[in-house]
Amino acid sequence: MAIRRNRSWATAAGCAVLALFSASCAAGDPTARATQEVHVSLVDKDTVTTFLNRLATPDGQVVATRAAVDGARQSVALAEERDAPLHLVEGPLPDAPLPGERARVGGFAVVAVPAGRDLHDWLGSRRYHAEPIAEREVAVSSAPRGQRAGAPPQKRATLDGEAPDIAIDAGFLEARLGELSGATPVTVGGRTVVIRERGSDSGRSLARAWLRQQYEALGFTVREHTYRSGWSEGVNVIAERPGADPSRVLILSAHYDSVSNAGADDDGSGIVSSLAIARALKDAPLRVGLRFVAFDQEEAGLLGSKAYAQRLERDGQLAQVVGVLDLEMTGYDSNGDGRYHAIHCNENTSADLAASVESAAESAALGLVRAEACTNRSDHAAFWRYGVPSVAVAQDFFGDDGNPCYHERCDRVDRLNWDYMRRLTQAVGVAAAGIVLE
Known part of the structure; x- marks a missing residue:
């Protein structure tokens, strides 16, 4: 990173x-x-x-x-x-x-x-x-989000009762990730292109156009958040469906930039997992708003997520955020043990949000096993300083099954485990549905 x-x-x-x-x-x-x-x-x-x-x-x-x-x-x-x-x-x-x-x-x-x-x-x-x-x-305030004066009451971020029925198709994951990581040509803006990398300005611009196209096709409202950080400028992509309660929103995030490589696992997998969850919930009746944010420049120091969290705080909108589910590498499981992370580091009430993912995985009998880890090295950490419940959901990166192609040229789709990616994506989707659905 x-x-x-x-x-x-x-x-x-x-x-x-x-x-x-x-x-x-x-x-x-x-x-x-x-x-x-x-x-x-x-x-x-x-x-x-x-x-x-x-x-x-x-x-x-x-x-x-x-x-x-x-x-x-x-x-x-x-x-x-x-x-x-x-x-x-x-x-x-x-x-x-x-x-x-x-x-x-x-x-x-x-x-x-x-x-x-x-x-x-x-x-x-x-x-x-x-x-x-x-x-x-x-x-910043010392009070966890939801305990601050004026903050709206929040739904408990754990899954109660039967798991919602969320369908995630492994074929969809493979097809979309092939497009985003250069394995498959794709039509963007009326022309056929190959998104070979997402580190350069041109590569990231292509990825943004692809993301807008994908989310608009699902019926989401898409906008961009442009920011400056020092000498650098970046653009976050935001896709949203409002809920019946306009005072609350759940954020699902991932970063679309790469280290000038194909970035299939890091973090094309998280982006496509997010997209698959949006597809599964596109017609569902929402009580809490559903917002997908594709962060720019995570690889340059979490610049996009820091700028976005700071903007929400400045605009008085962070009190609306019930939680952030950040998907950071969801496709690698070489030994087939189903281990994954839901990283919360005991920050504010983030442990409850992590428990919702674990509960969803267990309720849906997905064959996943949660492994403990604590890190600040992804976009979830940008929200911790403001007291927002936030977790990073990831493959067993900090266990004994880290992807050897992390930040390397070989980070391509041929190394990914599509069934594992489907199951981990479904766990996050079920957790999200348990929070946002009517």
């Missing part, structure tokens, strides 16, 4: 040049940010609500703050480095220090990455998740 470099790399690069002519970059450039101290601490859940960064652990949170945190379980103070921005790196971490490592707190490493260097090249692996220490602090 590729992570963007902190915007301060540009300032650092400029300082390197400026230093040839000035004894002090800060003195020579009045706009240069003074070096500041950053405190990285392991704290109890939701005890720190003003922070630069906040990442989940199973029983706490790792926060980066400007001021020291009283009562922290573990804490370290570090000076920012102009020529090597600090990043929080999520494990599993090796016993030996990572390149540029400055400290370890709560299972995370704090790593200084030289300006201009690709983070994963610097770390020597694309399997690490990292995010740069933010430049500005944000303040």
